Amino acid sequence: MNSQLSKAGIYTDFSGLAELKAGARKQSPQARKEVARQFEAMFIQIMLKSMRDAGNLGAEGSSDQVRFYQQMFDKQIALDLANNKGMGLAQVFEQQLGNEPRSATAAADLGMPGRRSFNVKPLPVAAPVNVAKPAASESKPTWSPDSPEDFIRELWPMAKQVAQKLGTTPEVLIAQAALETGWGKKMPAGDKGSMNLFGIKADSGWKGQKVNVSTLEYREHIAVRERASFRAYESTEQSMEDYAAFLQNNPRYQTALKHAADPERFLHELQQAGYATDPRYAKKIKGIMASERFAGVVNQLKAG
Template identity: 60%
Template structure:
């Protein structure tokens, strides 16, 4: 079986899969070890996929062929990492799956039953859509979207309200927030929690509210570099949306961008020209998200509700 199980290191090997099933029925220690390695490989693949989506938020417009071969690459790399550079998950699972002795089994049966805490009566964090700019944050939400769909659905109601006040379509605000935060996975945070800052607005001398200091990537003459900066902190994503609108209205340099709100592409170009972001590809990256098949599919469903 050893030579066949080794073929499971190639993710397209169905022979290896059949041998794993046979070994599982026979309770083979070798098959158990191989199953745990395969499970670790699946876990690594999920990590790779999440890191790719977080680090390349503007690549949703890639062709189906590109995404197909990326998935093939991730699957094979995950298997190789699990086999040669294990993260320890397989060994831990294998130790827990080993048959227990009679004494261990009797001790396990005597353990108290664990019950999950009842959270049905817990109140959600307070949200204030109409808080004044610079108002101190009383409670910081820990919202962390699990998927891009969760991200869009969570922001859509506030985005519609704020976009209407600016003369924009809500897709612009949601796509910009997706780029700034990596679909909600890279919102500035510290030991006190998330800042809920969706648009990367920094805390300058005019800001009197809560703020958070982190390392950030900036561009000078199109060259990226790291620097420490302070960003505004909010009680909720809705507060961040509202403050974004106030920020644009109160800064004269964004007047031309607001005048172009009826044309989403031109609005983004004027926003970049006015210096909203130092990334030279800022506007094009937001447009790439807006035009992607996944994003338009989610938004289309929300508009039909």
């Protein structure tokens, strides 16, 4: 298009977007087309965000800077896709904006039945339904620290106690928990929550609560999505205590415990023993520990 309305090809071009709004208010056909593309771009962006959230980015994806540039990249990709072939949604949006009848062919392209119009009548208001509140025993345990700094500070007292039992340092445990949970934001949840800080799975010997969720595993160095059962706890303290017992009672981790005083060797031996399938598991944890942000908070806690 030669019109100025097509200027909004970069998501930061606010002047172009403003012209789209003005043209849409005047019911310009060209503006409707461009606005429809913007709607489709927003939809694609939501899909991209959901795909990113479904994956575990680990240490490399945990910084605010990385997330900021990923969001910029996703927004631009969404616009580029919408401005080319797109997903076919722009046509639907354009017809809705112009109150035009929608053809059966366009509906079939999206796998939907054809309709004469895309206008939706309001649904009748249903009578309020009394929903019983879940019993206290069924409530989901929650813990969601506001920032990585809060994550470290809140786990520090318990991490010190458990680290002493294992003969290692509390920062190793906290960095491992940070990687496993995305700083407390991606613990295995299921329907009940888990408070599982270390990604310990519920094997046949586990008699406690568990949750079944999708997880990212590495098979022959290739990341794949699988479903697995994870142990569930009532608190982060229980999770910390069970982590210590899990290592101490499992013969495969005895070599790691022998080198617990050396964080790097401890993490290396954990990976060698098969604690995680990620081939870069130990390296990612060490990367978290080496970051200035992490070390700064830890040094404050040690000094205090």
